[in-house]
Amino acid sequence: MKKTLALVALAGAMMMAQEAALKKKGPGGPRVVRPGISTPGVKRGMDTIKPVAEISVPGVPDWQVVTKDAVWVSNGPKNTVHRIDAKTSQVVAVVEVGPRPCSGLTAGFGSVWVPLCGERGTGKGKGLARVDMKTNKVVATIPVGPADSEGGVTVSKDSIWIVSDAQGVLTRIDPKTNQVKAEVTVPAGSVAVEFSQGAVWVTANKSGKLVKVDAKKNTVLKEIEVGPQPRFLTAGGGSVWTVNQGDGTVTRVDAKTDAILAKIEAGIPGGGGEVSFGGGGLWVTVFDIPITFIDARTNTVTKQWVGPGGDAIRYGHMSIWISNLRQQNLWRIDPSKL
8 A cells, every 4th residue: 555655656746747847937937848849850950040031120020921022020019010022031111000019910902900909008009900012001990909919810802800809709800891890709718810711710729629610601610629728820731720839739620621630749838939831831930949840741740940039930932931039030041941
C-alpha cells in the first residue's frame, strides 16, 4: 500500500513539473513556453533566414492583408495602416484610420477594412474603418467594432462579416450602404472569421468549436469540435484550418463535407499569432517560433524556425510577409530560399 501511494505521489509530482515547464513568468505573469516540434531536422533558427527586404514600421506592426499590388499592415499605437508596394517593398502610404486598429484586416469592394478597438478604457471610436485603395483615405467608419482584439473580419461575395459582440453576435455589413444587413447568433466567445466555399467560418474560442454559417441564409449550419481554444483560421487547399491555442495543434476541416481531415501537432500553444495559406501549405506565426510550415500534402510540420520575431503573417506576391512586432519591422521572405 505504501509503495502504491509513493508511486501515485511520484506521478503527481511529475505531472506538476511538466505543467510548470510549460509556463515561464514574464512581465505580465506566467506565459506559455512553446516546445515546438521535436522531429529531427525540422527546427532551425530565425538567424538562418535572409529576408528579401526588411521594412521599417516604427510602432507596433501587426495585422496584415494582401491586395493586388500591395501589403497593408496595421500599427495600433500610431492609429495607422501602412501600405507597402509589392514591387518595391517600400512604404508608399500611411493612413490614419482611427483609434487602435487591433484585429485582423480584410480587403474587398475596392477597400481595406480595418477593425478598431477604440480608445483604451472608454472604447471611444470603436468601429470598422473602410479605406479606399485608390485614394488611401478612410471613406467610412461603421459603428460596429470587433468583439475581441485578437479576432478578424472577412469578405464574401456581397458582404463584410465580423464578430461584433463577445456574447455571440456575427454581424453582416452591406458594402453598398455601409449598413448592418443581418446579425447571426453564434456561440459566446467567438472571435475570428473566414469565408470559404459559400460559408462563413467562425472560431468559437471558449467552446472549442468551428462554426459554419450559411452566407445566403444567415443561419448556423454546423458546429464542429476542433480542439481547445481555436482562434486564428484560414482557408486553402479545399479546407479550413484552425490554430488551437489550448494545446498548440492545428486542425484541418474539409470545407465541403465538414469532416476533420487532420489534427496536426505543432507545439505552439498560448496566445497571439496568426495563420495564412499559400505555396502548398500553411504558415503559422507565434512569438518564440515565428514561422511554422505545414505541408498540405502530408499534414505535417516540415519546417519550423525559432528565435525572435513574428506575431502576424501572410503569404502573397510569391513571398512570406512576417510582422516582427517587437522589432518594429516587416520581413519579406522568398519561400523558395527557405
